[in-house]
Each structure stands twice: as C-alpha cells, then as structure tokens.
Amino acid sequence: MLNxxxxxxxxxxxxxxxxxxxxxxxxxxxxxLFQTLWSSEHATKVQIRLGDKIYATYTLNQQRDVHVHGPxxxxxxxxxxxxxxxxxxPCHNQYCVHQGWLTRAGQAAICLPNQISLELIGENKPxxxxxx
Amino acid sequence: xxxxxxxxxxxxxxxxxxxxxxxxxxxxxAVIPSPLPGVKPGIANIVTLYVLTQYGFATAAWVSILRVFxxxxxxxxxxxxxxxxxxxxxxxxxxMLWLAMHLPKKYFSVVSLSxxxxxxxxxxxxxxxxxxxxxxxxxxxxxxxxxxxxLFFGLINGLIxxxxxxxxxxxxxxxxxxxPSI
Numbered sequence: 397m398l399n400x401x402x403x404x405x406x407x408x409x410x411x412x413x414x415x416x417x418x419x420x421x422x423x424x425x426x427x428x429l430f431q432t433l434w435s436s437e438h439a440t441k442v443q444i445r446l447g448d449k450i451y452a453t454y455t456l457n458q459q460r461d462v463h464v465h466g467p468x469x470x471x472x473x474x475x476x477x478x479x480x481x482x483x484x485x486p487c488h489n490q491y492c493v494h495q496g497w498l499t500r501a502g503q504a505a506i507c508l509p510n511q512i513s514l515e516l517i518g519e520n521k522p523x524x525x526x527x528x
Numbered sequence: 529x530x531x532x533x534x535x536x537x538x539x540x541x542x543x544x545x546x547x548x549x550x551x552x553x554x555x556x557x558a559v560i561p562s563p564l565p566g567v568k569p570g571i572a573n574i575v576t577l578y579v580l581t582q583y584g585f586a587t588a589a590w591v592s593i594l595r596v597f598x599x600x601x602x603x604x605x606x607x608x609x610x611x612x613x614x615x616x617x618x619x620x621x622x623x624m625l626w627l628a629m630h631l632p633k634k635y636f637s638v639v640s641l642s643x644x645x646x647x648x649x650x651x652x653x654x655x656x657x658x659x660x661x662x663x664x665x666x667x668x669x670x671x672x673x674x675x676x677x678x679l680f681f682g683l684i685n686g687l688i689x690x691x692x693x694x695x696x697x698x699x700x701x702x703x704x705x706x707x708p709s710i
Contacts, residue, residue, distance in 0.1 A: 403691065406691075407687040407690065410637060410687070410690045410691075410694065411637065412637050412640075413635045414631065414632070414635030414636035414637075414640055415636060415637050415639045415643075415686075417635075418636070418639075418643050419643065419679070419683065422678075422679045425675065426672060426676055429672040429675050433668050433669060433671055433672055434669065434672060
C-alpha cells in the first residue's frame, strides 16, 4: 500500500482492451450527459404571471419596463439585454428584487405577496419549475 | 421441547464471513463525510466483486443483499428512504453484474464489471429518487456528477479488486515483481 506509484502502474497494466473500451464509453456517456443536462440554454422570452393567469409574454430582445398591477400594488419589471428582473415591488420583504437579473432559460423569480412571477423561457422549455 | 437445529453448510459460513467483511466496510464508509448526498466510494462493493469472481454469482448476490439489510439495521436506517436507495442500487447492480459476467474474460477484467456495476448502482438509486422521493426533473442536474463519481469510484474499486485477485492467485508468487509492493 505504501508503494502507491508502483501499485498504480501495475494496476493499469492489468486493464485489458475491453476495460479501456468501457472507460472510454463511460467518458463519452458522461460528456453527453453534461451536454444535454447542463446546457445553460439562452433565454429568449420572459413570461409574467399574475395570480394563476399568464399576464404577458415578452421577448427579451428589447429594452422595456413593464408595470404590473398586483393585489398589493404596482411592480416594475425591467427587461434589458436578454435579461429580466423585478426592479420595484411593493412587497415588504423584497425577495423578488434581491434575486436580481434572470439570465438563463428555466430561471424564475416569484413575488408571493403580490402574486407576480417571472419565468425565462428558451427555444424549447426544458421543464416547468412553477407547476411543482 | 426439542431444540431445533439449523443445519449450516460450509457455503453458509463463507457467505456469513464475506458479508461481515462487506458490512464492516459499509460501516467505515458510513462515517466518512460525503460532499454530496449519494456520492460515496462504495468500498463494500469490492467484496461483492471479489466474491463474484471467486465463488460465483449466487454467493455474490447473497453477500450483497445481506450487507444491505444488516448495514441498514446497524445504522438504524431499515425501511427508510436510505435503505430503499441502497437496496435498489444493489439489486440493479447485481442484475448488471449477472449480465456483465458473461462478457469474454479475455478482454474484460473485473475492472469492467466494477465500472458497469457502479453505473447500474447509481441508475437504480436515481430511479427510486425520481419515482418516489423527488418526483421532479431538477434531479437531472446532478446526474452528470453522479456519473463521474460512478466512473471514478468504479474504476478505483475495480483496480483494488483486481489487485486482491492477483494476490490470491497461487501462481502469482512466481511472476511477482521484486519490489515489495505492500
């Protein structure tokens, strides 16, 4: 056990052709998994929900302030340079504002007191985090 | 009242001894902190692999399943989600081993079996997680991490098992290198 480099060299020598194939195959599978599951897809649209309804869907390819009138007041949502955020909200905890800019598809910011939520959507929606 | 005698065979004794080894390794592993829940070296599988190559599939299955049950009892996890994860992982990796042991020995050593079993183990666990514990797609973000861990630890465990088998083989003495390795 103390002679680690020797043990390792010996161990690698015991690997046969099929073992190398399995290792190579595993690496390919891992790369594929990373590519498909970790693709931080660029968002193209922002969907704003008010209560249980979709209030509006805007493309992120614009500069715009959206004023949404919720149950406790008016929230301001910024859209700029492919991102979106809550910039003003009448809620007292301001969690939605502190969440900052949303940039990737699937990201969401929710303001529970005012019942407004933002969700970024890519070309194809990967999964719906708000319905759970 | 006549006391009942349970007849035990040499096989039973061997299974018990080997399962005890596996349980001990499982206990050691239980106290090692893990950076991410679910990512564990699985050193007890070294025993399963060793038993598979030395005594065949039936003994390996016994040792593996006994280890899962006994370890969960010792750790107080019996019938808990942890136990379900452990059991499903063990069953799926045994199925994988049953298939993989038919691979030609000329090209595939125990290292292949170890890697395949590690992947099967994590697949079995993720199945339970997805179907029962967290029925939500967000678990999929962790799959690549689990897959890397499976490859890494599968490879290491397989190499350790290969070394154990090599040391066990009687004619290994003759072609052993001069450098004392252990």
